[in-house]
Amino acid sequence: MPPTSETLTAERILEATEEVLRRHGPAKATVVDVARALGVSHGSVYRHFRTKSALREAVTKRWLDRTTELLAAIVAAPDLDPETRVREWLAALFAAKRRKALADPELFATYSVLTTETAETVVGAHITELTDQLTEIVRAGTAAGTFTVDDPAVTAGALFRATDRFHDPHYAREWERPGVEGEFEAVLDLLVRGLRAAA
Amino acid sequence: MPPTSETLTAERILEATEEVLRRHGPAKATVVDVARALGVSHGSVYRHFRTKSALREAVTKRWLDRTTELLAAIVAAPDLDPETRVREWLAALFAAKRRKALADPELFATYSVLTTETAETVVGAHITELTDQLTEIVRAGTAAGTFTVDDPAVTAGALFRATDRFHDPHYAREWERPGVEGEFEAVLDLLVRGLRAAA
DNA sequence: CAGCTGACAGATTTCAATATCTGTCATTCC
DNA sequence: GGAATGACAGATATTGAAATCTGTCAGCTG
Incomplete structure (x- = not known):
């Protein structure tokens, strides 16, 4: 128990929660554990998060937001043509998820449980943010005449x-298989050709 | 307990197993239950199926094969052009899964558990059969000059x-949502356009 | 007095004893 | 004699009592 006499903030609670989740897994990570890790009573945690699930949602959002930020860089890249940006964006999404899944399968499984729990709220918002990024690229490509598309958002x-199969955690086990890279390329080729074709 | 004094066949056991699964669900459907439904001892069931999981695999295969057969008709349809056949085939696959999921959610959930159990064996073979059917259509379209494709199988x-999202049972809950039809059309349009485009 | 504590009620989880199930096989039955 | 039985050992599942957890709040503390 490291009491660390600093003031108790939402941020410090989130860090401790990540650590407890990493150690105990999603099923056995309790609010009492988080409080113990911080050297405070569990009542104090409830001062910053109304419920246990609010705390879990906040931790999950934090984790997902890291990916959103990473991808934002590609949307903004000014020197890339739209087709390359679509390819790079989807490839980066796949690579980011895959890296996490392979680097620490247990932690990834933990967050997979959390995302399943929060599918309607946090994950829904995350997917909206991501598709908004993609929409931005598609819109740019349509404006530039590279793509022929009715409704960029659709x-x-x-x-x-x-491309669900290449970013939905449900398929994580497939990402270890030898052929995946090629499968991803095949889907991506088909989709990009679909963007280019005349309506 | 209907003893039905006919001879005990693998077929009759499979029918009884389906019924027991429908009534009890995947977790509580035991070999003893199946034997009881048939009015025989459970030892007799083991004469026809080496293990409980062999029995479950056989029932699952039966269920999946019904879909395979249904779709085979579209592959063989001689009066349809390749593009229509691709569209109809994928639409029929989605429609078949969706119908089952909406008509009897509990039974569908039961079979979802069974397919998860048998992912490596029975489901793997099922997916191979389905992609073989699709390959056939893509090959025909390529031969006819309608599609421009390097490797039809790929x-x-x-x-x-x-199109995983529209046939993988994992997404079954999404199939109830209002917009799905449109989402499916959007994906299908993009893919079909990708088939048509020059390499 | 703002932030923290710890005791509490009700909900959930754990654990160990008990019951049921799987798979085998010597024996029985037509 | 080929098919079916049912007793059995080991594995798995169920159950209910005890332990832990969640969320609240009156009171302590600095």
Whole structure:
């Protein structure tokens, strides 16, 4: 128990919660554990988060936001043509998820449980943010005449859903298999060709 | 307990197993239950199926094969052009799964558990059969000059994986949502356009 | 007095004893 | 004699009592 006499903030609680989740897993990580890790009573934790699930949602959002930020850089890249940006963006999403899943499977499994719990709220918002990023790229490509697309938002949604297998944690086990890279390329090729074609 | 004095066959055991699964669900459906439903001792069931999981695999295969057969009709349809056949085949796959999921959610959940159990064996073979059917259509379209595709088998795999969300039981809950039809159309449009485009 | 504590009620989880199930096989039955 | 039985050992599941956890709040503390 490291009491660390600093003031108790939401931020410090989130850090401790991550650590407890990493150690105990999602099923056995309790609010009491988090409080103990911080050297405070569990009542203090409830001062910053109304419920245990609010705390879990906040931790999950934090984890997902790291990926959102990473990808934002590609949306903003000014020197890349739209087709390359679509490819790089989807490849970066796949690579980010895959790296996490392979580097620390147990932690990834923990967050997979958390995302399943919070599918309607936190994950829904995350997916909206991501498809908004994609929409931005598709819109730019349409404006530049590179893509022929009726409604960029609808097409961005289709791109995102067509690549579910390469970012949905449900498929994480597939990402270890030898052929995945090629499978991803095949899907991506088909989709990008679909963007280019005349309506 | 209907003893039905006919001879005990693998077929009759499979029918009884389906019934027990429907009534009890996957967790509580035991070999003893199946034997009781048939009015025989459980030892007799083991004469036809080496293990409980062999029995479950056989029932699952039966269920999946019904879909395979249904779709085979579209592959063989001689009066349809390749693009229509791709669209109809994927639409029929989605419709078949969706119908089952909405008509009897509990039974569908039961079979979802069974398919998860048998992912490596029975489901793997099922997916191979389905992608083989798709490959056939893509090959025909390529031969006819309608599609421009390097390797029909690879492209068929990409088509199948890009539409995972519309046939993988994992997404069954999404199939109730209002917008799904449109989402499916958007993905399908993008993919079909990708098939048509020049390499 | 703002922040923290710890005791509390009700909900959930754990654990160990008990019951049931799986898979085998010597024996029985037509 | 080929098919079916049922007793059995080890594995798995169920159950209910005890332990722990969640969320609240009156009171302590600096």
